Amino acid sequence: MIEIENINKIFNENSSEPFEALKDITLHIAKNEAIILSGVSGSGKSTLLSLIASLDKPSSGKIVVDGELISKLPDLHASAYRAKSIGFIFQHFNLLEALSVEENIIAPLIPSRLDMPTIKKQAQESMQRAGIAHKASQTIRELSGGEKQRCAIARALVTNPKLIICDEPTANLDKANSLKFIEILSTLKALGKTIIVATHDPIFDTLPFESRVIKMEDGRIVNIKDR
Amino acid sequence: MQNNAFFHFLSLLLFKQKNKHIGAIFISVIIIFLLSCVLFISSSLQKSLQATLQNQPDFTISRMQAGRAVNTPIEWIEKIVQIDGVSAVTPRVYGRYFFAPNENSFLIVGVDFFDEQSNRSLQELMEKTDLKSFFATPSMLVGEGVQKFMIAHYYKDEFSFKLPNGSFKKVAIAQQLPNSTNLIANDMIVMPLDLAKEIFALEEGVITDIALNVPNDAEWDNIVAKLHLLFYDVQVIDKREIFKAYKSLYNYKGGLFLILYLITITTFMLILYQRYSMVYSAEKKEIGILRAIGWSIQDILKLKFYETLVIVISSFILGVVLAYIFVFILDAPLLQEIFLGGSNLENRVSFVPTLEFGILSSIFLFFALPFFASVLIPVWKIAVTPPKEAML
Structure with a gap:
């Protein structure tokens, strides 16, 4: 499903102090596979996620998702790719604080060609799957960390994406909420989604589903282990 | 983009983030009000002057x-x-x-x-x-x-x-x-x-x-020439000169206000520009989030354009209506003194209501164009940066 070939990412490329965040990364991810990117902060996990999600462009190399070269996509197509294929769950949730749970969840569907009743129906299904439907009308400011996380999950699922990308998803959660999150991931895996998680939380060491752990260090893949 | 969903989301953002917009609308209303007052007064004075001079000897x-x-x-x-x-x-x-x-x-x-x-x-x-x-x-x-x-x-x-x-x-x-x-x-x-x-x-x-x-306007210059031929020591004043003198007096006073307006609007636009350009601004994060969840640069610009349009139009209508009431119903207290002051006796005039399309469109353009530029240029700059950076 995802073919990453010789990816390099250099920040401040034209300055006197360029920073090489990713060095010659090659990785193949199959459909419905669960990938755990592990490594310390600054090892390049989040940068790799950003490139797969087309939130940023690699300095060299290519990323092909379902036969489509996404590393060179112009903005309009990259946005369409993100909207259609990617469900991104961020460490800091990145929700629109002034809006309610439901309003945050419909946001990814606004640029689509769907009408309002269809959008609301999809949002309702997504909220139920993430277990946040009972908080639909509450604003983000009124939610706990775990509820915010579930809202972010519901928003990531609302477009029914093939690929779920999570960047340090449990960093701001307590153990109970982290376990709940893993339960949701398990359901998503069962639904056929491809999952990529960047984390250094040991809770991901014992997952209830098959996964491949990729260890990163200083911008390189140093170890791959099936579990 | 399905318009009803888009406008539904636009109204949500406007309504739920109303505190963010109230300040901008309030200052905009004051700026439009001042500009409208000045243009209404000078236009009305010129109209009244024309009507008054119509009844004066040529x-x-x-x-x-x-x-x-x-x-x-x-x-x-x-x-x-x-x-x-x-x-x-x-x-x-x-x-x-x-x-x-x-x-x-x-x-x-x-x-x-x-x-x-x-x-x-x-x-x-x-x-x-x-x-x-x-x-x-x-x-x-x-x-x-x-x-x-x-x-x-x-x-x-x-x-x-x-x-x-x-x-x-x-x-x-x-x-x-x-x-x-x-x-x-x-x-x-x-x-x-x-x-x-x-x-x-x-x-x-x-x-x-x-x-x-001289009933025939076309003959005015000829008559002046004849008067000068008839009397070598004559001074001839025609009412067009009086009109010009009054007009330039009001234009001069209106011009002073326009300079004040330019200073005010420039300051306001700089503040707006700064608000959107700030490295850690809420606007920047909002744009970054929307970009990350699949909104294109075009979608972001469309959203911000309509958001600004709503602010501009509501401020414009409110500012113009308040100025109309202030000038034509309340006879512009304070401002009247500034325009008519300088005469040795206290003067009060009732401003003749005038609503010319030219004046209204000038007010709108003088205000709307810099407003749109101050919002959309930084928004575009944020939208083209990688969403990850904008969300910081």
Whole structure:
């Protein structure tokens, strides 16, 4: 499903102090596979996620998702790719604080060609799957960390994406909420989604589903282990 | 993008983030209000001025000697009436009378009431005046400013003018000149020619100036040339010059306000620009989030364009409506003083309501274009940066 070939990412490329965040990364991810990117902060996990999600462009190399070269996509197509294929769950949730749970969840569907009743129906299904439907009308400011996380999950699922990308998803959660999150991931895996998680939380060491752990260090893949 | 979903989301953002927009709308309303007031007042004054001057004689002529205005021989009238195209040639006595205690002055205009009237508004006014009593005793018509001044100094029905020989001349106040002429007649006193001559102690056979009309506009320049040929020492003032003088005075005062407006709007736009450009601004994060969940640069610009449009239009409507009420219903207190101040008597005019498309579109463009630029340029800059950076 995802073919990453010789990816390099250099920040401040034209300055006197360029920073090489990713060095010659090659990785193949199959459909419905669960990938755990592990490594310390600054090892390049989040940068790799950003490139797969087309939130940023690699300095060299290519990323092909379902036969489509996404590393060179112009903005309009990259946005369409993100909207259609990617469900991104961020460490800091990145929700629109002034809006309610439901309003945050419909946001990814606004640029689509769907009408309002269809959008609301999809949002309702997504909220139920993430277990946040009972908080639909509450604003983000009124939610706990775990509820915010579930809202972010519901928003990531609302477009029914093939690929779920999570960047340090449990960093701001307590153990109970982290376990709940893993339960949701398990359901998503069962639904056929491809999952990529960047984390250094040991809770991901014992997952209830098959996964491949990729260890990163200083911008390189140093170890791959099936579990 | 399905429009109903888009506008639903737009209204959500506007309503839920109303606190963010209230400040911008409030300042915008004040800026539009000020700009509208200035443009409404200057446009209304120019209209009123045009209407007032419409009823004034086309030309007034007087004798100039060595660059100084001197009395004009009354026999000039006989020569002027011989010029083809000239009508309503009327002698006038014209001069300032100083009310010593406060150094305020009145503009006395003495006209021949029995001659063909050159001043059409005066003709209309005289139709309502009791002519029998007006001519039985020395009487005068006074501008609103004069009347208020006289009442304030306990001259309710009559006023005693001090003559050059030291004696006093009692003159009855017959009627007030129409308010609509306040722009130029606020400090004016209109009285019979002989009475004015007596107050200024003019000798027999002289007046201060002569008013005349030239019905065919195309002949105006020719008539001026003929008058100069006829009298080598004549000064001719046509009403277009008076109009230009008043117009440039109001434009000058309006211009000062426009400079203030430019300073204010530049400051405001810089603040707006800064708000969107700030490295850790809420706007920046919002744009980053929307980009990350699949919104394109085009979608973001569309959202921010409509958001700005709603703010601009609501501020514009509110500002213009408030300015209309302030200028045309409340007669622009304070601002009126600034535009009409400088005259020696307190002047009040009722602004004639004018709503010209040109003025409204100027207000809109002067405000909307810089507003849109100050919002959309930084928004575009954020939208083209990687969403990850914008979300920081």
